[in-house]
Amino acid sequence: MKESNMPKADFVMSILLIVFGITVLIISIGMPRFEEMDVNPYSAPGVVPGFLGAIIAVLGFVLLIRSIVRKGFKLGISGRTVKEWIRDDSTSRLMLTIGLCLIYALVFIGLVPYAVGTVLFIFAFILVFEYRRGIPLREQKRMFLGATLVSVLSGVSIWVLFRYLFLVNLP
DSSP: OOOGGGGHHHHHHHHHHHHHHHHHHHHTTSOOOOGTTTGGGGGTTHHHHHHHHHHHHHHHHHHHHHHHHTTTTTTOOOOOHHHHHHHSSHHHHHHHHHHHHHIIIIIIITOHHHHHHHHHHHHHHHHHHHHOTTTTGGHHHHHHHHHHHHHHHHHHHHIIIIIIOOOOOOO
């Protein structure tokens, strides 16, 4: 992205961050507080997400002000700019990322064991972004091995940490 487009990108991103932060805050307020169990109110599961949501919203607001000062609100959206955005390589990478995350969230979580789904997601993510077209597969053997190693170590480590250190049973 060109440096001249950063205030516009900051403007759009700030609005998304504000909405996301406020949404997280609202959802965390609705989480159980376990008051009936007479536990410390600071140990309620919504405290940390609520705190982080508030921080994200505040920092999004700071970014919004900064982008407005830099005239980022003048987006200049036209048919030509939309076509350029759609054809941009970074847009296709963004859409691939969103697609992989949706598959992970909607297909893997809950339908397959957490560790298996996470390993498959990380492996697919690495393959999608590291595979080089036009280069024979045998020359990319190292990339496949690395993807396998990273995905297995990461997926299993995440599961073990949450299960045994944080005492959280993941789906």
